[in-house]
Amino acid sequence: MSGNNNAHKRGESALSAKGLVKRFKTGRTFIEVLKGVDFDARHGDVTMVMGPSGSGKSTLVAALSGLLKPDEGHVAALEADDLWSLPKGKIDRFRLDHCGFIFQGFNLFPALTAKQQVMTVLKYQDVGPGEAARRAQAALESVGLGPRVNQRPSELSGGEKQRVAIARALAKNPNLIFADEPTSALDGKSGETVIKLLRAAATERGAAVICVTHDPRLEAYADRVIHIEDGRILDDVRRTPEANPAPLSH
Amino acid sequence: MSLALATLLYEWRRYMAAVVALAFSGLLVLAQVGMFVGIGKGFTAQIDRARADIMVLGPGAKALFGGPSGLPRRMIPLVYSHPEVIQVAPLDGSGGRFQNILSPEQQAKAEARAKRGEKGGGGRKTEFVNVTVIDAIPGYVTVPTDYSNDMIEALRRPYSVAIDQTALKRLGVKKGDKAIYNGKTITIGVVTTGYPNIIQPTLVMSRDTLRMLGEADTGQRVGPLMVSIRDPARAEIVAAQLNKKADGKFRAWTRQELADANSGAMLEDQIIGIMLGFSAFLGLLIGVAITWQTLRGAIMANIKEFASLRALGVSMGDLRNIVMELSFWVGIVGVLAAGLLTWLVSLLATAGGVPMYFPPVLIAIVAVFLVVIAMLSGFLSLGVLKNSQPADLLR
Ligand SMILES: Nc1ncnc2c1ncn2[C@@H]1O[C@H](COP(=O)(O)OP(=O)(O)O)[C@@H](O)[C@H]1O
Ligand SMILES: [Mg+2]
Numbered sequence: 001m002s003g004n005n006n007a008h009k010r011g012e013s014a015l016s017a018k019g020l021v022k023r024f025k026t027g028r029t030f031i032e033v034l035k036g037v038d039f040d041a042r043h044g045d046v047t048m049v050m051g052p053s054g055s056g057k058s059t060l061v062a063a064l065s066g067l068l069k070p071d072e073g074h075v076a077a078l079e080a081d082d083l084w085s086l087p088k089g090k091i092d093r094f095r096l097d098h099c100g101f102i103f104q105g106f107n108l109f110p111a112l113t114a115k116q117q118v119m120t121v122l123k124y125q126d127v128g129p130g131e132a133a134r135r136a137q138a139a140l141e142s143v144g145l146g147p148r149v150n151q152r153p154s155e156l157s158g159g160e161k162q163r164v165a166i167a168r169a170l171a172k173n174p175n176l177i178f179a180d181e182p183t184s185a186l187d188g189k190s191g192e193t194v195i196k197l198l199r200a201a202a203t204e205r206g207a208a209v210i211c212v213t214h215d216p217r218l219e220a221y222a223d224r225v226i227h228i229e230d231g232r233i234l235d236d237v238r239r240t241p242e243a244n245p246a247p248l249s250h
Numbered sequence: 251m252s253l254a255l256a257t258l259l260y261e262w263r264r265y266m267a268a269v270v271a272l273a274f275s276g277l278l279v280l281a282q283v284g285m286f287v288g289i290g291k292g293f294t295a296q297i298d299r300a301r302a303d304i305m306v307l308g309p310g311a312k313a314l315f316g317g318p319s320g321l322p323r324r325m326i327p328l329v330y331s332h333p334e335v336i337q338v339a340p341l342d343g344s345g346g347r348f349q350n351i352l353s354p355e356q357q358a359k360a361e362a363r364a365k366r367g368e369k370g371g372g373g374r375k376t377e378f379v380n381v382t383v384i385d386a387i388p389g390y391v392t393v394p395t396d397y398s399n400d401m402i403e404a405l406r407r408p409y410s411v412a413i414d415q416t417a418l419k420r421l422g423v424k425k426g427d428k429a430i431y432n433g434k435t436i437t438i439g440v441v442t443t444g445y446p447n448i449i450q451p452t453l454v455m456s457r458d459t460l461r462m463l464g465e466a467d468t469g470q471r472v473g474p475l476m477v478s479i480r481d482p483a484r485a486e487i488v489a490a491q492l493n494k495k496a497d498g499k500f501r502a503w504t505r506q507e508l509a510d511a512n513s514g515a516m517l518e519d520q521i522i523g524i525m526l527g528f529s530a531f532l533g534l535l536i537g538v539a540i541t542w543q544t545l546r547g548a549i550m551a552n553i554k555e556f557a558s559l560r561a562l563g564v565s566m567g568d569l570r571n572i573v574m575e576l577s578f579w580v581g582i583v584g585v586l587a588a589g590l591l592t593w594l595v596s597l598l599a600t601a602g603g604v605p606m607y608f609p610p611v612l613i614a615i616v617a618v619f620l621v622v623i624a625m626l627s628g629f630l631s632l633g634v635l636k637n638s639q640p641a642d643l644l645r
Contacts, residue, residue, distance in 0.1 A: 058644035067561060068641040089565065096563025103643045107558035109253065111260035120253050124564045152260075169562070180644045 006206030010044030014208035100169030159190025220245035271540035272584025275533030284606035410439030541627035561640035577628025581621035
C-alpha cells in the first residue's frame with residue numbers, strides 16, 4: 001500500500017478549480033446551480049463543504065471529480081492540468097487511478113461478499129487476484145471489518161455497509177476521496193466511525209478528502225470548512241481539527 | 251467468482267423467467283427433432299437390423315414398407331442367377347384389425363371404471379396393425395440380426411406373433427396373451443425391443459402363419475427381396491452388378507444405402523422442415539423477448555451499483571462485458587434447464603411408446619442456439635446501462 005502514499009505531499013495542492021458554472025435545464029428555463037465557484041483542496045486535508053440542501057454541494061463534487069462536466073470553468077486535479085479537456089476514456093481512467101467515492105447510499109452489489117466488493121474494483125485496476133485479495137483483506141481490516149469479510153450486504157448493518165464502501169474506495173489508494181453526505185444515513189456511532197476513517201485517510205496517507213455534509217458536528221474533524229449557498233462560496237475557514245471531538249451521538 | 255456469475259447465482263429468482271423461457275425454446279426444437287429422428291429410427295430399425303446384405307426393391311421405391319416397393323415374382327430367379335448370391339427371400343406383409351381379449355376379471359374392472367366415468371387403459375382395444383413376416387429359420391436372410399433362437403422358435407408356433415414393447419400398451423396386451431387379428435385368434439409369443447412405430451403398431455409373424463391366415467402373397471407380385479451374398483464386404487459391387495442386370499426393372503440397394511435414404515427422406519420432408527424452422531423461429535422470438543426483458547429488469551435493479559463502479563472509474567465497456575458475461579451464463583443455465591426438461595419429456599414420451607432420439611450434433615446445435623439467444627438478449631439490454639449515471643448517486 002506504499003505506492004500511492006502521499007503523506008509526504010501533505011499541504012501541497014491536490015485539486016484546484018476556477019470559475020465553475022453549471023446550469024440545469026428545467027422546462028424552458030435554466031437554473032444556475034454553480035455560479036462561478038473557485039475551489040481548491042490539499043493533500044492531507046479534510047476539506048468540508050457545508051451548506052443547505054439544494055445549494056449545489058453535490059453538483060460541485062460531481063464537477064470536481066470528473067463525473068459531471070461543468071458548463072464553464074476549469075478543473076486541475078493532480079497531474080491533469082485540465083481534467084475536462086480529456087477524452088471520456090481518459091477521465092474514467094483518471095477516476096480509476098486516483099479517485100475514491102463514498103455516497104450517501106452504499107451501492108453494494110447484493111450478490112457479493114464484502115471482500116468481493118472490494119476486489120471487483122481492484123480487478124479493473126489490473127491488480128492480480130492474489131494481490132487484490134490481500135489488499136481487500138487489509139482494507140476491510142483497516143475499517144474494522146476483518147471478521148465480516150465474507151458477509152453479504154444483507155447481513156451487514158448500515159454502518160458496516162458504509163465501511164465496506166469506504167474500504168472499496170480506500171483499497172485502490174486514491175489521492176482524492178470524495179464523500180457526499182457519507183454519514184447522513186447512519187446513526188451517530190456509525191457516522192463517527194466513518195468520519196474518523198476519512199480523517200485517518202487524510203492524515204496517514206496524505207489523501208485529499210473532500211467531504212460534503214450538512215451535519216455541523218462533523219466540522220470538528222475538518223482542516224478547512226467551506227460554506228456554500230445558492231451556488232456561491234460564502235466563506236472558507238481554515239481550522240485545526242480537534243484532537244478529541246465530542247461524540248456524534250450526543 | 252466473477253460479478254456476473256455471483257449475481258446470477260445469488261439472485262437466481264430474478265433470472266428464472268429467462269431460464270425458463272430458454273428451456274422451453276430449447277424443448278420446442280429438441281423435442282420435435284428428437285421425435286422425428288426417433289420415428290425415423292423406428293422406420294429404419296428393420297433395415298439396420300436386417301440380415302440381408304442387399305435389398306431389391308421395385309424401381310423408384312425407397313422404403314421397405316408403405317409404397318410400391320414390390321416387384322414381379324419372376325425377378326427372384328434373375329437375382330439368384332448372380333453367382334455370389336446365396337439366399338433370396340421376398341418380404342411379405344399384410345395388415346388388418348387387431349383386438350385384445352379381456353379376461354372376465356379385466357372385463358369387470360373395465361366396466362366398473364366406465365361406470366365411474368373414468369377414462370384410462372385396461373379396456374377393450376381395437377387397432378389397425380401392420381404385419382410383416384420372417385422365415386422362422388435361425389440365420390435365414392429375412393430374420394433380423396437381433397432375434398434370438400428362442401424368439402424364432404416361439405414364432406415358429408402357428409398363430410404366434412411378435413409385438414414391440416412400445417406397442418403393448420396401445421394394443422392392450424402382454425406377452426402370452428391371446429388376441430384377435432382379422433377375426434382369427436393369435437398369441438403374443440414374443441415381445442421385441444427397439445422397433446417403435448408410432449404411426450401403426452406392427453405384428454411380426456412367420457411366413458407360415460401369414461399363409462395360414464390366408465394373407466400371404468401368392469400372385470405375380472412379391473414384396474421387396476432380401477438378399478444375402480457370399481462376402482458381405484462386396485455388397486456394393488454386387489449391388490451395382492445386379493442393377494446393371496436389372497436394366498431398370500428393379501433397384502438393388504446395400505443396407506446402408508437404404509437406411510440413409512430412409513432417414514434422409516424423413517428430415518428432407520418439406521413439412522417437417524417447415525415445422526422445425528418455424529419452431530426454431532418461434533423459440534428465438536419468445537426466448538429473446540423474455541430473456542431481454544428479464545435481463546433489462548435485472549440490470550435496472552442493480553443500476554446504482556453499476557453507477558458506483560462507473561464512479562470509481564470502471565469503463566462503460568467493462569460494464570457491457572459484465573452484462574454480456576451475465577447473459578452468457580444465463581444461456582448456459584438455460585441449456586442445462588432445456589436438457590433437464592427435454593429429458594423429462596423424453597421419459598414421458600418413451601413411456602407413451604414414442605421413443606425419442608437425440609443425435610449429439612443436434613444437441614450441440616440447440617445448445618449453441620440457446621446461448622446465442624441469451625447473448626442476443628444481453629446485447630439488446632446493453633442500452634439500459636446508459637442509466638448508470640454516477641452523477642445521479644450524488645444528490
Ligand atoms: N440533473 C439535474 N437536473 C436538474 N436539476 C438538478 C439536477 N441535479 C441537481 N439539480 C438541482 O440543482 C440544485 C443543486 O443540487 P445539488 O448539487 O444536489 O444540491 P445539494 O447537494 O447541495 O443538496 C438543486 O436545486 C437540484 O434540484
Ligand atoms: Mg447533495
